[in-house]
Amino acid sequence: xxxxxxxxxxxxxxxxxxxxxxxxxxxxxxxxxxxxxxxxxxxxxxxxxxxxxxxxxxxxxxxxxxxxxxxxxxxxxxxxxxxxxxxxxxxxxxxxxxxxxxxxxxxxxxxxxxxxxxxxxxxxxxxxxxxxxxxxxxxxxxxxxxxxxxxxxxxxxxxxxxxxxxxxxxxxxxxxxxxxxxxxxxxxxxxxxxxxxxxxxxxxxxxxxxxxxxxxxxxxxxxxxxxxxxxxxxxxxxxxxxxxxxxxxxxxxxxxxxxxxxxxxxxxxxxxxxxxxxxxxxxxxxxxxxxxxxxxxxxxxxxxxxxxxxxxxxxxxxxxxxxxxxxxxxxxxxxxxxxxxxxxxxxxxxxxxxx
Numbered sequence: 001x002x003x004x005x006x007x008x009x010x011x012x013x014x015x016x017x018x019x020x021x022x023x024x025x026x027x028x029x030x031x032x033x034x035x036x037x038x039x040x041x042x043x044x045x046x047x048x049x050x051x052x053x054x055x056x057x058x059x060x061x062x063x064x065x066x067x068x069x070x071x072x073x074x075x076x077x078x079x080x081x082x083x084x085x086x087x088x089x090x091x092x093x094x095x096x097x098x099x100x101x102x103x104x105x106x107x108x109x110x111x112x113x114x115x116x117x118x119x120x121x122x123x124x125x126x127x128x129x130x131x132x133x134x135x136x137x138x139x140x141x142x143x144x145x146x147x148x149x150x151x152x153x154x155x156x157x158x159x160x161x162x163x164x165x166x167x168x169x170x171x172x173x174x175x176x177x178x179x180x181x182x183x184x185x186x187x188x189x190x191x192x193x194x195x196x197x198x199x200x201x202x203x204x205x206x207x208x209x210x211x212x213x214x215x216x217x218x219x220x221x222x223x224x225x226x227x228x229x230x231x232x233x234x235x236x237x238x239x240x241x242x243x244x245x246x247x248x249x250x251x252x253x254x255x256x257x258x259x260x261x262x263x264x265x266x267x268x269x270x271x272x273x274x275x276x277x278x279x280x281x282x283x284x285x286x287x288x289x290x291x292x293x294x295x296x297x298x299x300x301x302x303x304x305x306x307x308x309x310x311x312x313x314x315x316x317x318x319x320x321x322x323x324x325x326x327x328x329x330x331x332x333x334x335x336x337x338x339x340x341x342x343x344x345x346x347x348x349x350x351x352x353x354x355x
Contacts, residue, residue: 001035001036001037002035002036002037003036003037003038003039004036004037004038004039004069004070004309005038005039005041005067005068005069006023006026006038006039006040006041006068006069006070006071006072006305007040007041007043007064007065007068007070007071007072007274008020008022008023008040008041008042008043008071008072009042009043009045009046009071009072009073009074009090010042010044010046010074011045011046011047011073011074011075011076011077011090011091011283012046012047012048012074012075012076012077012078012086012283012285013074013075013077013078013282013283013284013285013288014074014075014281014283014284014285014287014288014293015046015073015074015075015076015283016074016288017288017289017291017293017295017342018074018279018293018294018295018297018298018342019072019073019074019298021295021298021299021342021343021345021346022072022295022298022299022301022302023038023040023072024346024350025295025299025302025318025346025349025350025353026038026302028349028350028353028354029306029314029317029318029353031354032353032354034311034314034317035314036311036314041068043057043061043064043065045057045058045061045090046076046078046086046090047077047078047080047081047086050078050081050085050086050089051080055089056076056085056086056089056090056093057089057090057093057094061093061094062093062094062097062098065094065098065274066273066274068274069274069309070274070275070276070277070305070308070309071094071274071275071276071277072276072277072278072298072301072302072305073091073094073276073277073278074278074279074283074298075278075279075281075282075283075284076089076090076091076283077282077283077285078283078285079285088140091278092138092140094266094276095133095134095266095276096134096140097273098268098272098273098274098275098276099134099268099272099273100133100134100266100267100268100273100275100276101132101133101134101164101167101168101171101267101268101269102130102131102132102133102168102171102266102267102268102269103130103131103132103133103245103264103265103266103267104128104129104130104131104175104264104265104267104304105128105129105130105131105245105249105252105253105262105263105264105280106127106128106129106263106300106304107125107126107127107128107129107249107252107253107255107256107262108122108125108126108127108256109121109122109125109256109257110122110256110257110261110296110322110323110326110327111323111324111326111327112326112327112328112329112332113256113257113258113261113326113332113336114257114336114337115255115256115257116254116255116257117229117232117255120232120233120255123233124232124233125232125233125255125256126236127232127235127236127237127238127252128175128179128236128237128238129237129238129239129240129245129248129249129252130168130171130172130175130237130238130239130240130245131239131240131241131242131245131246131249132164132165132168132239132240132241132242132245133242133266134164134242135159135160135161135164135242136158136159136160136164136196136241136242136243137156137158137241137242137243138242138243138246139157139158139159139242141156141157141159142154142155142156142157143155158193158196158241158243159196160196160199160200160241162199162203165199165200165203166203166206166207167269168239169186169203169204169207169239170207170210171269172184172186172237172238172239173207173208173210173211173214173216174211175237176211176214176216176236176237177211177213177214179236179237181215181236182213182214182215183214183215183216183235183236183237184214184215184216184217184236184237184238184239185216185217185218185219185224185235185236185237185238185239186200186201186204186216186217186218186219186238186239186240187218187219187220187221187224187238187239187240187241187244187245187248188200188201188204188218188219188220188221189220189221189222189244191220197241200241201218204216204218221240221244221247221248224238224240224248225248225251228248228251228252228255229255232255249262249264249280250280253280257336258294258335258336259280259281259282259297259335260279260281260293260294260296260297260333260335260336261294261296261297261300261326261336262279262280262281262297262300263277263278263279263280263297263298263300263301263303263304264277264278264279264280264301264304265277265301265304265305265308266278267308275305275308277301277302277304277305277308278298278301279297279298279300279301280297281293281294281297287334291341291342291343292333292334292341292342293333293342294333294334294335294336294342294345295342295345295346296322296325296326296333296345299318299322299349300319300322302318303315303318303319303322306318317353318349318353320352321349321352321353322349324352325345325348325349325352328348331344331345331348333345
């Protein structure tokens with residue numbers, strides 16, 4: 001029987017609750033006759049590891065992850081550790097170390113969820129946001145000098161390369177071509193950022209010639225936020241820079257009902273390294289340990305993980321189980337206006353997989 005090696009990194013906060021829930025659901029799927037099994041390896045990296053060792057993950061941590069087929073990640077963030085330390089010391093270290101340059105964030109209104117847009121039907125909000133995940137505003141280029149003095153200077157350089165922009169554009173056009181509407185919106189800010197973003201636009205035009213069957217347009221990022229609210233049906237697949245897509249995808253998740261249901265995949269399309277899948281909700285320390293976390297974002301991330309592994313039938317089966325649970329208001333967690341606990345939602349998904 002095929003065995004998939006999955007690295008589980010709960011990280012911080014509610015990641016320690018939703019990643020084990022994800023493991024439970026994947027085991028239930030395997031036990032229900034999926035035709036394959038999982039071998040899970042857990043890594044205790046994160047804020048607690050930092051307090052013991054002074055780093056979020058060991059220097060040779062990437063070597064331990066390299067043989068894995070995929071990574072299931074929880075969250076990075078601890079109120080006692082600066083955010084830039086937790087993010088760059090763990091999640092971004094993995095994303096950049098494994099060149100997971102395509103961050104994919106699907107968004108749609110799941111059955112039973114009361115989304116906040118009053119004139120929007122589920123059919124009108126069905127998006128995939130492609131986020132360039134390796135350079136741009138989060139490239140890490142910059143520095144500080146004369147710290148503590150009146151002449152102190154701090155810089156963060158948004159670095160874009162032709163190779164980096166070309167590959168994310170091709171990835172986004174390919175993804176758009178696979179979807180029914182074959183439509184792509186290229187998000188930009190080239191009216192104000194006149195160098196890198198102008199190159200971004202120019203490369204979009206060049207790459208579009210390789211995909212004559214994909215209809216595409218261009219939208220300034222600020223105008224795109226209004227379009228997401230006022231004309232959601234006009235969007236389908238979007239591609240944006242690291243920072244722009246980070247913001248837009250949080251807005252998208254909120255418009256779909258909750259950040260608690262939103263998944264993401266950090267993908268190495270060339271499959272040189274394992275790709276990493278995670279919910280986007282963060283560590284949420286205010287509800288940590290209370291059993292209140294919504295595990296749906298993790299379960300949907302597991303769907304993406306399965307799809308990436310080529311197990312599309314199993315991915316569809318898990319997605320149907322998730323949708324049947326969200327359709328039941330008694331199984332809504334607090335972020336969706338309900339009272340259901342993490343364990344109850346997890347058990348309900350497992351029951352549906354077994355039946």
